[in-house]
Amino acid sequence: MTTQTLSLSGLRSDILALAAVGLIGLGIVFVAGHAQAGALHDAAHDVRHATGFPCH
Numbered sequence: 001m002t003t004q005t006l007s008l009s010g011l012r013s014d015i016l017a018l019a020a021v022g023l024i025g026l027g028i029v030f031v032a033g034h035a036q037a038g039a040l041h042d043a044a045h046d047v048r049h050a051t052g053f054p055c056h
């Protein structure tokens with residue numbers, strides 16, 4: 001009983017952590033994809049060139 005409760009709460013916090021990470025990831029994708037797309041694209045583009053990553 002005790003073990004079951006412990007593993008259940010452990011599973012629950014794992015799910016919470018995954019949900020939080022997923023939300024943060026979705027937020028980053030949303031912000032990068034939709035908000036200030038030009039500025040973020042330029043910044044990413046500059047970083048790509050600065051690191052020598054082939055781009056165009």
Ligand SMILES: [Zn+2]
Nearest residue numbers: 045049055056
């Ligand atoms: Zn480029």
